[in-house]
Amino acid sequence: xxxxxxxxxxxxxxxxxxxxxEQFLRHKTVPVHRHTIWYYLGGMTxxxxxxxxxxxxxxxxxxxxxADGAFESVQxxxxxxxxxxxxxxxxxxxxxxMIFTAFLHMFSVxxxxxxxxxxELTWISGMLxxxxxxxxxxxxxxxxxxxxxxxxTKVGTDMAGFMPVFGKxxxxxxxxxxxxxxxxxxxxxxxxxxxxxGLATLLLATHLLLVQRLGMSVPPSIEKKIEExxxxxxxxxxxPNFLLRDIMGWYGALGVLxxxxxxxxxxLGTKANPFGSAPAGIRPEWYFLFMYQTLKYLPAKVLFIxxxxxxxxxxxxxxxxxxxxxxxDYKAGFGRLTRFFTGLGIFVIGFIVMMSWLAxx
Amino acid sequence: MVDSGxxxxxxxxxxxxxxxxxxxxxxxxxxIAFLYPAIRYVIPPPVTESADxxxxxAKVGEIKDNTAKVFRFGSEPxxxxxxxxxxxxxxxxVCTHLGCTVQYRADLHEIWCPCHNGIYNLQxxxxxxxxxxxxxxxxxxxxxxxxxxxxxx
Numbered sequence: 001x002x003x004x005x006x007x008x009x010x011x012x013x014x015x016x017x018x019x020x021x022e023q024f025l026r027h028k029t030v031p032v033h034r035h036t037i038w039y040y041l042g043g044m045t046x047x048x049x050x051x052x053x054x055x056x057x058x059x060x061x062x063x064x065x066x067a068d069g070a071f072e073s074v075q076x077x078x079x080x081x082x083x084x085x086x087x088x089x090x091x092x093x094x095x096x097x098m099i100f101t102a103f104l105h106m107f108s109v110x111x112x113x114x115x116x117x118x119x120e121l122t123w124i125s126g127m128l129x130x131x132x133x134x135x136x137x138x139x140x141x142x143x144x145x146x147x148x149x150x151x152x153t154k155v156g157t158d159m160a161g162f163m164p165v166f167g168k169x170x171x172x173x174x175x176x177x178x179x180x181x182x183x184x185x186x187x188x189x190x191x192x193x194x195x196x197x198g199l200a201t202l203l204l205a206t207h208l209l210l211v212q213r214l215g216m217s218v219p220p221s222i223e224k225k226i227e228e229x230x231x232x233x234x235x236x237x238x239x240p241n242f243l244l245r246d247i248m249g250w251y252g253a254l255g256v257l258x259x260x261x262x263x264x265x266x267x268l269g270t271k272a273n274p275f276g277s278a279p280a281g282i283r284p285e286w287y288f289l290f291m292y293q294t295l296k297y298l299p300a301k302v303l304f305i306x307x308x309x310x311x312x313x314x315x316x317x318x319x320x321x322x323x324x325x326x327x328x329d330y331k332a333g334f335g336r337l338t339r340f341f342t343g344l345g346i347f348v349i350g351f352i353v354m355m356s357w358l359a360x361x
Numbered sequence: 362m363v364d365s366g367x368x369x370x371x372x373x374x375x376x377x378x379x380x381x382x383x384x385x386x387x388x389x390x391x392x393i394a395f396l397y398p399a400i401r402y403v404i405p406p407p408v409t410e411s412a413d414x415x416x417x418x419a420k421v422g423e424i425k426d427n428t429a430k431v432f433r434f435g436s437e438p439x440x441x442x443x444x445x446x447x448x449x450x451x452x453x454x455v456c457t458h459l460g461c462t463v464q465y466r467a468d469l470h471e472i473w474c475p476c477h478n479g480i481y482n483l484q485x486x487x488x489x490x491x492x493x494x495x496x497x498x499x500x501x502x503x504x505x506x507x508x509x510x511x512x513x514x
Binding site for chain 1: 391395398399401402403404405406
């Protein structure tokens with residue numbers, strides 16, 4: 001095996017210098033210290049994304065993106081197609097787990113200050129990927145065309161309409177008209193299976209290339225200890241040592257996904273009726289709950305400003321600050337302990353957890 | 362730090378071979394366990410086809426002499442022709458070459474497949490071009506004002 005591999009690599013190397021690519025892949029090492037566990041979350045998110053791509057392609061074989069056919073086609077997948085329930089349930093569970101691991105990955109990077117110079121662009125590409133993942137969640141949720149997804153989309157796109165200046169235009173662009181109809185479904189389908197995957201692939205390539213180029217960040221607390229001689233800098237090669245550990249984690253994740261899909265198959269609900277009432281107790285998916293709950297607490301008008309607009313502006317501004325944190329917390333790049341930003345992170349987590357809890361209570 | 366893989370030189374130690382065997386078996390079993398549902402999923406479930414032996418193709422007077430009508434018969438198209446002499450004839454409209462839907466050419470008094478210029482005569486015989494077999498003929502009955510086409514048993 002090893003000899004065949006060497007011969008193939010040798011052949012490719014003679015043609016286009018494949019050796020230098022291999023060198024590029026091999027040069028990365030993973031620092032070993034007590035926070036090493038957090039380095040696994042990016043790979044885990046990537047793995048779940050790959051599960052999404054594969055199960056998504058399988059779902060495309062039977063799904064129909066029309067108001068008349070969408071619900072029935074998902075019903076067909078769930079009841080008639082062999083293992084269709086499994087594929088769809090894995091797609092739904094993996095989507096939720098991926099958003100969860102993306103959250104964890106983001107916060108672990110934040111608290112370990114891995115965004116500091118020279119990794120600002122890695123952080124920004126990661127944040128853009130995170131927004132795309134939320135977009136995947138929002139657009140994919142509508143596709144089964146059931147009552148819950150219909151009203152979630154109605155409310156979600158309605159919110160976009162409150163944006164200043166371009167609000168109305170964005171609403172019509174998202175819905176493919178003034179109302180949520182079959183045209184919206186076709187659009188969301190296009191976003192979900194073409195636009196977002198394309199953007200995600202480009203950003204993912206950028207993100208991974210930057211990670212590979214810059215290597216893993218060592219947290220400032222560990223860096224300090226190494227400088228003071230209290231700890232020695234340990235590391236392991238990424239390929240194959242760390243990757244094999246990654247694969248063990250992915251193997252476990254597959255087991256968890258299979259078990260979740262088999263024990264709790266994803267529900268389909270009832271077919272959307274655009275002229276029916278919204279069901280009681282309706283609320284968005286868990287990852288949008290904190291924004292939803294915050295908006296519920298805002299009064300209808302604050303100093304002539306519509307509360308939805310205020311909420312949008314607030315979350316928009318907060319999101320912008322979050323994306324630009326490597327530049328705001330530039331002092332961390334000089335190895336300074338910037339406690340303010342650590343506190344800000346704890347506040348954000350506390351806010352998200354508390355608001356989400358209040359929403360489901 | 363854990364060393365990875367085989368030692369480059371010398372005989373592999375027997376314990377290592379056991380681990381490799383177990384890992385390999387587990388990996389192959391996993392791949393099969395994931396490929397099997399995916400393959401079964403890709404195979405479409407059978408769709409119940411209408412087993413109707415006959416269908417109303419047209420109303421009397423709907424089709425003029427030397428014209429034809431393509432209609433649905435079960436899951437496939439069929440063609441009902443009224444010849445220049447006023448006789449009704451019905452065939453499957455699926456070309457025996459590559460499955461295009463044929464049409465009636467009033468100028469030639471023949472059945473023509475536009476995809477690869479295949480020609481059948483009014484008995485359904487393949488007389489020119491690539492079609493390898495004649496078109497299956499159906500029987501035509503006029504019942505009241507309805508023209509009924511039935512499969513030959």
